[in-house]
Amino acid sequence: MKHGVNGVALTVFVVFFLLVTVLGFLAARWRRAENALHLDEWGLGGRSFGTWITWFLLGGDLYTAYTFVAVPAAVYAAGASGFFAVPYTILVYPMIFCFLPRLWSVARSRGYVTPSDFVRGRYGSRGLSLAVAVTGILATMPYIALQLVGIQAVLDVMGVGGGASTNWFVKDLPLLIAFAVLAAYTYSSGLRAPALIAFVKDALIYIVIAVAIIYIPIRLGGFQHIFHSASQAYAKVNPATGKPRGELVSSAKNQWAYATLALGSALALFMYPHSITATLSSRSRNVVRRNTTILPLYSVMLGLLAMLGFMAIADGVGKGVKGYNAQLAIPQLFSNMFPSWFAGLSFAAIGIGALVPAAIMSIAAANLFTRNVYKDFLRPNATPEQETRVSKLVSLVVKVGALVFVLTMDKTVAINFQLLGGIWILQTFPAIVAGLYTRWFHRWALLAGWLVGMAYGTWAAWTVASPTQAHFGGSSKLIPGIGQIGYIGLTAFVLNVAVAVVLTVAFKALGTPDGVDETAPSDYTAEGPRPAAREQLPPHGDELPPVPTGGH
Amino acid sequence: MSEPPPKSQPVITTSRVVAAVCLILPFVATLWVSSYARPTPAFIGIPFFYWYQMAWVVISTGLTSIAYVLIRREERARRAEDSEGAA
Numbered sequence: 001m002k003h004g005v006n007g008v009a010l011t012v013f014v015v016f017f018l019l020v021t022v023l024g025f026l027a028a029r030w031r032r033a034e035n036a037l038h039l040d041e042w043g044l045g046g047r048s049f050g051t052w053i054t055w056f057l058l059g060g061d062l063y064t065a066y067t068f069v070a071v072p073a074a075v076y077a078a079g080a081s082g083f084f085a086v087p088y089t090i091l092v093y094p095m096i097f098c099f100l101p102r103l104w105s106v107a108r109s110r111g112y113v114t115p116s117d118f119v120r121g122r123y124g125s126r127g128l129s130l131a132v133a134v135t136g137i138l139a140t141m142p143y144i145a146l147q148l149v150g151i152q153a154v155l156d157v158m159g160v161g162g163g164a165s166t167n168w169f170v171k172d173l174p175l176l177i178a179f180a181v182l183a184a185y186t187y188s189s190g191l192r193a194p195a196l197i198a199f200v201k202d203a204l205i206y207i208v209i210a211v212a213i214i215y216i217p218i219r220l221g222g223f224q225h226i227f228h229s230a231s232q233a234y235a236k237v238n239p240a241t242g243k244p245r246g247e248l249v250s251s252a253k254n255q256w257a258y259a260t261l262a263l264g265s266a267l268a269l270f271m272y273p274h275s276i277t278a279t280l281s282s283r284s285r286n287v288v289r290r291n292t293t294i295l296p297l298y299s300v301m302l303g304l305l306a307m308l309g310f311m312a313i314a315d316g317v318g319k320g321v322k323g324y325n326a327q328l329a330i331p332q333l334f335s336n337m338f339p340s341w342f343a344g345l346s347f348a349a350i351g352i353g354a355l356v357p358a359a360i361m362s363i364a365a366a367n368l369f370t371r372n373v374y375k376d377f378l379r380p381n382a383t384p385e386q387e388t389r390v391s392k393l394v395s396l397v398v399k400v401g402a403l404v405f406v407l408t409m410d411k412t413v414a415i416n417f418q419l420l421g422g423i424w425i426l427q428t429f430p431a432i433v434a435g436l437y438t439r440w441f442h443r444w445a446l447l448a449g450w451l452v453g454m455a456y457g458t459w460a461a462w463t464v465a466s467p468t469q470a471h472f473g474g475s476s477k478l479i480p481g482i483g484q485i486g487y488i489g490l491t492a493f494v495l496n497v498a499v500a501v502v503l504t505v506a507f508k509a510l511g512t513p514d515g516v517d518e519t520a521p522s523d524y525t526a527e528g529p530r531p532a533a534r535e536q537l538p539p540h541g542d543e544l545p546p547v548p549t550g551g552h
Numbered sequence: 553m554s555e556p557p558p559k560s561q562p563v564i565t566t567s568r569v570v571a572a573v574c575l576i577l578p579f580v581a582t583l584w585v586s587s588y589a590r591p592t593p594a595f596i597g598i599p600f601f602y603w604y605q606m607a608w609v610v611i612s613t614g615l616t617s618i619a620y621v622l623i624r625r626e627e628r629a630r631r632a633e634d635s636e637g638a639a
Binding site: 080083086087089090091093094097098222223224225226227248249250251252255256258259262263286289290292293296297299300303304307525 | 574575576578579582583584585586589590591594596597598599600601602605606608609610612613615616617619620623624627
């Protein structure tokens with residue numbers, strides 16, 4: 001693996017990297033608006049993206065470099081359990097089909113930029129909004145850090161920056177350069193940069209997957225042989241745990257974990273601020289809904305990618321290496337199988353695949369800070385220009401933070417936090433999604449439910465041990481009362497909802513003051529911004545009347 | 553414009569029910585893991601467990617598309633009726 005630098009692969013990689021850098025800076029001029037210093041412009045691309053740009057942007061956003069490395073790596077490491085990503089991405093789309101158009105409409109009607117903006121407007125609660133914002137920022141930071149881990153894996157396999165003999169600065173220099181460039185064009189172009197770069201990223205990824213899924217099985221002697229070697233590898237007992245390495249088909253005791261992970265992750269995905277940012281940047285409600293029918297093309301690709309995990313086993317990647325880093329399995333497989341120039345292309349695909357989501361995530365986190373911390377708490381009278389300036393600066397801070405995270409801490413810390421981040425972000429689901437349909441829930445009950453979910457999820461994840469670590473060893477644990485192993489995030493979510501329901505009943509009985517709802521029922525089905533003249537338009541006939549707010 | 557439109561449109565309609573079924577089916581199919589957790593029948597050497605789920609990516613896309621067409625058609629009809637009622 002570290003047999004020196006692969007010149008051809010590295011050249012191809014660098015050429016593509018330069019290409020997207022140029023694109024990133026040019027993006028500032030693309031569909032330029034009259035007033036670039038408005039958060040809608042920098043942070044949401046002017047809310048102007050049509051079906052195909054949104055498709056590329058969301059695809060580039062949700063299916064990250066880390067996904068491309070980690071999903072096949074999980075399959076490579078343990079087999080069936082890693083494949084949960086496929087049902088997960090199947091379930092996401094019918095789910096968001098229902099609620100995302102409503103979120104788009106209300107955000108458009110009221111000028112919301114972040115999910116927390118909506119929560120504040122709907123419940124009249126800055127506290128609840130802050131909780132949602134902080135959760136979003138916390139969950140996004142390690143996610144950005146993991147994108148760097150994806151780039152590192154590629155650089156490692158190319159023989160750049162991996163050497164143990166070099167000092168830390170030379171070792172991390174390529175990563176630092178990649179990140180400085182990313183930070184610079186995100187700062188200048190905002191969301192337009194990843195939107196434009198996503199075209200290159202996805203074109204590359206689709207080419208690589210199409211070639212890999214046809215070419216590699218032929219070279220390895222067909223799927224029959226691939227799955228045969230995989231099943232033998234999984235059956236081998238790991239001396240450290242006394243258990244087999246994995247299984248080819250999910251056995252009865254692992255099926256709950258499989259299903260709950262798929263469902264919990266699907267519920268969580270569109271609670272991530274970066275998913276919402278890409279959604280709100282689209283031009284119309286129908287663009288959002290139409291995308292739920294074309295985004296699954298990425299899921300097909302993800303499923304094919306997961307298969308590469310089996311191919312890495314059949315190819316003998318990491319065989320006999322003690323403590324082999326499974327994250328390197330797929331880059332290594334490409335390096336073994338493809339001619340150098342195509343390996344370089346596939347590495348570029350993964351590398352650029354990290355830049356797009358990292359840019360969107362940092363923008364999303366920056367928007368959250370600006371709108372829901374800076375404007376709500378520090379400077380309520382901030383002008384749109386000030387908001388945009390703060391957001392641009394925070395996007396830099398967030399990225400530097402992620403970089404420091406990756407460079408100073410062990411990779412497992414980032415992975416642990418990412419695991420926690422998934423559990424945490426799921427706890428914002430009741431406040432956001434229930435709020436899109438009803439004002440029945442009490443704001444304090446939602447806050448209490450969130451707190452319970454966060455506390456339980458963090459504690460439960462802490463108690464999970466694995467052969468290599470005493471804490472945060474996995475995301476599944478015995479579900480209390482059911483006696484099956486299941487995804488911690490989903491258990492915490494159920495607790496969260498239960499607390500919210502019980503306390504809502506209690507608060508209503510006590511007549512505790514509930515916040516003021518600034519939204520109108522018609523906002524949730526609106527096709528565009530609310531014109532001032534239509535301010536008093538009566539609700540649509542098919543809408544429920546707003547729930548009367550208690551007290552005061 | 554000052555009077556709210558009469559509440560004549562039903563909440564439950566045939567197309568909404570069909571759309572709901574289309575959107576719920578993928579959940580039943582993928583979360584019922586024991587129904588597909590087996591190696592056979594294999595397809596070009598790929599165990600059932602894997603190709604079945606891959607097939608559901610395509611099936612669920614088709615179902616979501618059906619729901620999309622149904623809901624869009626209905627939203628348009630409702631909007632047209634709304635504006636007629638308001639006029």
